[in-house]
Amino acid sequence: MLLDIQNVEAGYGSAPPVLRGLSLQVEDNRSYCVIGPNGAGKSTLLKTIVGILRPRRGTIRFQGESIEGLRPDEILQKGICFVPQDRSLFPEMTVQENLRMGGFLIRDRRLLRERLDRVYELFPILRDRTNQVAGTLSGGQQQMLALARTLMIEPKLLCVDEPSLGLAPGIVDQVFETLTEFRKQGMTVLLVEQNAVRGLSWADWGFVLDLGALRFEGPADGILENPQIRELYLGRLAARGEE
Amino acid sequence: MNELQVLILGLLLGGVYALMASGLTLLFGVMRVVNLAHAAFIVVGAYGAYFAFELLGLDPFVALGLIMPAFFLLGMGLYRLLFPRIEGSPRFGEMTVLMTFGLALIIEGLLAFYFTGIFRSVDPPYATQAFILGPVFVPRAQLYASLTSVVLLMGLWAFLRMTRTGYAIRATMQNRVAAQVVGVNVRRISTVSFGIGMALAGAAGTLVSFIFTFFPARHWQWIAILLALIVLGGMGSLKGAVVGAVVLAVASSFVSDRIGPTWAPMTFFAALFVTLMVRPRGLFGKEIDR
Incomplete structure (x- = not known):
């Protein structure tokens, strides 16, 4: 097992917890999609995993080692991006x-250079814009850069929060193609996606979150076809995704 | 006085103000902390230079080499002592204002208790000399202080641009969460930044020790001026602090010369009001994210 979360409670400041005793497990070399209504705790889950x-x-x-309470940089070092x-x-x-900041933890300059070259190979569009200031990139390019940046440290587990948010449909296709490519490279991807149909049809396994706890999990295509879950959690989201 | 003379005096003053403000704006940029005790630490630096000169016979430019590292260590220690207590607080912003305000009061009280409220200044030989260049004179003390500021600010700039720690500091300033995401230990960076901010305050204090008179309560006036010029430049922007300092120092020199010295401080507050009304984020500032 890659990641094992047991009874986690987490939240912001002194507010009531968002995650209320959530438990879930992530296996190696699979792809996961977390869905659920707004406020279910999807983003909070990812932020808690990465510290x-x-x-x-x-x-x-994570890989049998306890990581709760570690700093984000320590968790990154263990391979969660x-x-x-x-x-x-x-x-x-x-x-x-x-991209170089993405490899901030790498102190070996040669390795850093190699990784950078590999990222440019996989994302030629970034090579063309290597000296452009990131703030002036389009939304799609920024998302590509954010995803490409994670390759600098080759994580075992990649947590991605709503990568399709605010992007044009054509660009969303590119984002999912990139995630598929990451999977082929041996990364386990844990994706949070508001567009449930899109996310679930991409993933192997689905988690349904509601009110800060895991309500259901199963093979992703099964969730899409489960009438009860469709009615309870996919309702409008599914309809929007199928348009 | 002729315009050139006023301009030169204003520019020299601006160089020193820029150094005084740099630590304040750096800390705000990295930690979103307005350190109201910053000017109080400048006063402490000035006392340090004063006693180094009076007791040890050290020129302020020699004392600078001792005061900066000492302040750097003091800053890191203070950060470790004070900030972990309030770090997780949902009212972190408000707490830091109260805490640094309290710190300023404590420092002022201690200085007044031990060193009294007498007006002091360091009096090296060049403090009262000037270069005469045709129609204008250039006070040597101001010139040296200003040039030293420029050198230190360039050093800071190079450090932020060229070192791994510098990159981490800039990354944290631009996006704190993103810095954490790529593995920057944000608490370590905050500690180092606090140290650097303090070293800059110590350096500024050393330089102002021989161009201004100082006494324990002097910091209130300085922090007001510094806040005005970093608001004009844009909170958290080093470039903004430098531009704000030079613009307002020159402006206040002209006000002082044309209208009268008592009106000079008004320049800063007028600029503060206008900035907040017209462009609250300042010249080079970003929209403050919540």
């Missing part, structure tokens, strides 16, 4: 500087 939020209770184990919803680039730095 931006500290769980108030519960345990998180995160792409937040707002893409979290450094707007005043160039594409190249952003």
Whole structure:
């Protein structure tokens, strides 16, 4: 098992918890999609896994090692990478500087150079814009840069929060193709997606979150066809996704 | 005085103000902390230079080499002592204002208790000399202080642009979450930044020790001026702090010369009001994210 989350409770400041005793398991080399209504705790789950939020209770184990309470940089070092919803680039730095920051933990200059070359090979569009300031890229390009940046440290588990948010349909296709490519490279991807149909048809396995706990899990295509879940959680989302 | 003379004096003053403001704006950029004790630490730096000169006979430019590292360490220690207590608080912003305000009061009280409220200044030989260049004179103390500021600010700029830690500091300034996401230890970077901010305050204090008079309560006036010029430049922007400092120092020199010295401080507050009304984020500032 790659990731084992048990009874995690987490939230912001002194507000009531968003995650209320959530448990779920992630296996190696699969792709997962987390769906659920707004406020279900999807983003909070990812932030808690990567250490931006500290769980108030519960345990998180990654490859058998306990990681709850570690700093984000320590968790990254263990091989869990995160792409937040707002893409979290450094707007005043160039594409190249952003990629180099992606490899901030790599102190070996030669390795850094190699990784950078590989990223440019996979994303020729970034090579063309290597000296452009990230803040001036289009939304789709920014998302590509944010995804490409994670390749700098070759994580075992990649957590992506709503990569399709605010992007044109054609660009969304590219984003999912990229995620498929990452899967082929041996990464396990844990995706949070508002567009449930899109996300579930891409993933192997689906998690349905509601009110801060896991309500259902199963093979992704099964979830799409389960009439009860469709009615309860996919309702309008599914309809929108199929338009 | 002729325009050139006023301009030169304003520029020299601006160089020193820029250094005084740099630590303040750096800290705001990295940590979103308005350090109201920043000017109080400048006063402490000035006292440090004063006693180094009076007791040890050290020229302020020699004392600079001791005060900066000492302040750097003091800053990191203070950060570790004070900030972890409030870091997780949902009212972090408000708490830092109260805490640094309290710190300023404590520092002022201690200075007044031990060193009294007497007006002081360091008096090296060049403090009262000037270069005469045709129609204008250039006070040597101001010139040296300003040039040293420029050198230190260029050093800071190079550090932020060229070192791994510098990249991490800029990354944290641009996007704190993103910095965490790529593996920057944001707490370590905050600690180092606080140290750097303090070293800059110590350096500024050393330089102002021989161009201004100082006393424990002097910091209130300075922090007001510094806040005005970093608001004009844009909170958290180093470029903004430098531009704001030079623009307002020159403007206040002209006000002082044409209208009268008592009106000079008004320049800063007028600029503060106009900035907040017309362009609250300042010249080079970003919209403040919540």
